[in-house]
Amino acid sequence: MTTPRNFCGRTRREMLWQAGAGFTGLGLTALLDQDGFLNGQTVAADGQTEWSNPLAPKQPHFPAKAKNIIFFYCYGGPSHIDTFDYKPDMYGMDGKTVEVKTFGRGGHKNVGRIVEPRWKFNQYGECGKWVSDLFPNLATCVDDIAFLHSMTADSPIHGSAMLMMNSGRVLSGHPCLGSWVNYGLGSVNQDLPGFVVMLDPRGGPISGSKNWSSGYMPATYQATVMRSKGDPILDLSPPAALAGGGQRRLLDTLRDYNRDHQQLRSDNSNLAARIASYELAYRMQSEAPEAVDISQETQATQDLYGLNDPKCSSVGRQCLLARRLVERGVRMVQIYSGGAHNDDNWDAHGDLENNHNLHAGETDKPLAGLLKDLKQRNMLDDTLIVWGGEFGRQPTAEYAKGSGRDHNSYGFTMWMAGGGIKGGTSVGTTDELGSRAVDDTFHVKHLHATILHQMGMDPNKLSYFFGGLDNRLVGVEGASPIWSVIS
């Protein structure tokens, strides 16, 4: 009995393609196809031009529980002990000085002044989960949610910590989760991007596009920023002068020129691909606006997401769009709650109450609406929801005065729902102050491993060759999924 093992889990030709070895034309396409690498030959939208697409759907490693991901990213770092990680012993301790090791933007400290959690907690659902008053609506969904209370990350500084949450590394230049998913699985809808990011109207996160970059992978796998108002995708709308069918005639003329050019160069598939790409773009022009047209939704649905409430209508709209996009096959949608700087996001260094009332208030109803809507449409089973930020916050005050908390990557909470995740569970614990994870400690790579696993991929096998190394989202040493939250 032998175990066939090709080099590092992929074919040599695929490796060469990844190394950008300069293959041109149909030659490489043909070879890769023999290896089953480009196993989705697509015929372009004009129905004639053959086209092989790096985003064509690919088979997962094993049957997937989830088909799509919606990652609700709370930029800035929400406080776990004020939201989902209940610390009853802290009540009545406000202002007391305790010895506790912390590390945030203010550096390493050994002592601090306790800031008592500013919200009351109540129990919800059959599972009896304690949730703070920040999330009264979401609290009604706890039986569908698995809470990870013992998350840890390598950095308590926004820049590197966000790169870690998005790309698994604190170093700039690595592909993010959505790129990995599209690289591994392709996209089932060629008329829409496979990976979409929606930003907070107040601004992008720090480091901007580095957070959704494909790093050393081709640009094919990077995210497309989609706006919930106006032109949803950059350069989507043709000029008004061509609206009356002029664009079609223009594209037909272009195709005629390009076909003539191609005739003497018939073996060059890149030429055909480029012809086809114009037809795809043309289709995208009509598909994308349809996808974001929420007037097609009933009033009841819109209300469910809180569109009737000015406080949360913006996030509500994004959550509703996210559902419409995954419905149409977009693999991953990432929504940023919070943008820009300071209290425009969850980074509550100053006034904790104002900050978290604002951001939780904006997101509570839309998130609950999203979970309920997916559930009523039987979409929750194959849509994986992930919630959290790049880290949590400290139990103690950052400054001599005030309730602001500094960053905490020693222990924080994230949650997942749908996509084969076991609802009504909570795993891992932090100490009695929530200062650090103490039991069943998980790292960002375990979260990533869980996401990839639910999408049908073995996190230790999904690799991409670059710079002489087999790179993986979960790192060279590998990581197992968090089995205890997988149903």
Added chain:
Amino acid sequence: MSRTPAFPPAFQTAPPKASPRASLSLAVVAVPALLAVTAMLPACSADESARHDFTKQQITMFREQVLPILEDNCLKCHSGEHPKGELNMTTREGFLKGGESGPAVDLENHEDSYVINAVRYEGLDMPPSGPLSPQNVKIIESWVQQGLPWPADLHEIEFEAEAGPPQVTAENRQFWSFQPVRDVAVPDVENAGHNAIDAFIRHRLSDRGLTVSPPAAPEELVRRMHYDLLGLPPSPEFVAAWSKKIDAGGTLDQQAVAALTDELLASPHYGEQWGRHWLDLVRYAETNSYERDGAKPHVWRYRDYVIDAFNSDKPYSQFIIEQLAGDELDEVTADSMVATGFYRLGRWDDEPADPALAFYDDIDDIVTTTSQTFLGLTVNCARCHDHKIDPIPQRDYYRMVAFFRNVRRYGVRGHDSVLDASVAEIDRPADAKVYEAAMTRYNNDTRDAKDRMAKIEKLVWDDLQEVEKEDFQYDMNKLPILQKRVGTLLNDRQFNNFRNQFNRLKQLQSKKPTGLASALCVKEDIRGNKPTHILTRGNPHAAAEEVTPGFPAILSPPKPVIPQPADGAKTSGRRRVLAEWIASGDNPLTARVMVNRIWQFHFGRGIVRTSSDFGFQGTKPTHPKLLDWLAAEFVKSGWSVKAMHRLIMSSAAYQMSSRPSEQAWAVDPTNNLFWRFDMRRLSAEEVRDTILWVNNTLNSEKMYGPSIYTDIPDAVKAGQSRPGSGWGRSSPEDETRRSIYIHVKRSLLDPLIESFDFADTDQTCPVRFVTTQPTQALSMMNSEFILQQAEKFAAYVATEQTDGAAQVQFALARAMQRQPTNTEIQRGLDLIASLKENDGMNHQDALKYLCLVALNLNELMYLD
């Protein structure tokens, strides 16, 4: 990778090193049961395997469920001659006999089996990368409970274990690229072509029964050469004039080819095109990434240095030495200092969570870039452990680190720390008096602005929260924080006053008198004689053995002679030792790697396709003898890059047609043998420069200097945390300069440049991707940029031609750099007519959209 041979059973079960096991058994005297099992193991093991008769279902379970788990999770370590913990899991006996911790399976008391303990993560946590899924744990449990069912005909699971890392051995030293460049004879071939290159290529083609493609049409060749050396299109007139210089066979005359090559090589735009190739390799970018993504001061001087180096045909050996050790030369020049900007082009995390790790991450960036770019070796893969594929031990990685050990980090935090660690004055002012007067004025003005601001700051300071006080130290936060107090502590007039002074200060600082030219460059800190240690698993907090500077042993290098720094020396002199070894004609890799890159940028791929990896996992050269011959020529020419261009471009191979040949394609579809010239798409910069050239707005005259800003749409800037931050506005004549001068901001790239596969900005990029995506089509059809360019194109066409057909002809010729056919002209006229008729456009608007079509032609985008 070697296969573990199936050893005879006797050998397989021979007791390995009995003593550790014995002592371990004694150590667990508190558990007599275990001792007893260990003691009776040999007899039991033999009995068990003979006695058991497993059912068909049990054997199926083993094959379909247990075996994949073992293969995926266990056998990598627990197989072969020296399994980890001395536990061999490829045989049933192996499980029963166990390893250092005793038998892996206890057939009497299943629950006591340490295999079960391990997979449950109840102490002996295995596999180490993380627990198996609960289903798989159950499978293992059930397998043990059923008495370890195992097929009778399977003595041992054959497992292709990953061989240990290759060693530095005499045999491995024989690998082609580790050997000195060979002196090769040019083969004798019939129909020898133009020069030795053709002899090598035709020799291999005839071996496979193939012949070369015919020469390219003169127009195609002129266009190919022009783009190749300058990155710009030739004018249709230029093409027409040169294409007349043909020989009897109708192909471009060889004297004309040589003259054209010389003319192009003399153009200053040559350095812009080939300098950009180099910038890809050295991860050139002008900002630091991370939260602030701040601009690198004076970084553009490095870019200009590279352009000049190519234009002046600086010997490549000198080019290497200046970049790696320009500050350690006998004669340090402004140029050689600027060259050391090489060290400063990478990312910089200005608030790392682990400063020690960040220090070594930065050194790793230098080791990676240096070893891959100059040597084609992935030494970086040996940071945490011995290189898995190449014979590069971890020790060699840290010996290379030792050359860079004293290089200061780019900065500590903040702009001043960068000036301190990475910026030096390189030149005296031309006129000291003028400069001093300007500086006095500058200092007075800035002080005045600061004073006026301070007065207003004072009004609100006590009201600021602690967090705001901290934020206030960054300029970007000042206005928003003050604005919050308008109406309470400040009135509108005061706030506007502050804003005016704030902007005035920015304006002043951006035009600080440049009396002393400064450069971004390397600096060392040689106080304290810092040792270099091997870091266990790459962990900076786990220092192991100390090492001294050394070259990779597999290359059989000389022992480096490290100088003792003189008193008062600013640097250790180590980098010069490394640089001189790399730049030596005796180095087996340097000339091969560079000549292969030159070949790659001419032909679209290297003779070694993996042009930054000449190790075991790289591709073998398709023409090893040709590569060695070229490498030798390169060194003989005095490392002249331009000599290589002349040599390569004068070959018939370079001048071949790119048209397909069914016969050759059937034999060699990837053109491994160079039976034709491969087509290529324009690079990102070429796409933009061509668009601007075609519509006659390209400002190619202005070269060098600080980078420019293109007009990035607000929708793209909206992705920044402060939309527009770090991106300025250039004057119209600057905005139309060549793309190499566009500011390279790591977190915000010009969308057109990015979409056409600009080089990765964070890591060395030897080969760019060529992707084809619908988003490219969207931006080439609908973007504000392209529509503006189409409009300018149409305006240009209208000034040159008035007649409709002449306009179409002119526009297409500009885009394709050849005269269009009548059919092509008619097709354009038809479009114009249809747009007028159906869309109610006037002539100029219709012409604009014809121009838009022209800018989108595949013929514009692809070179033959």
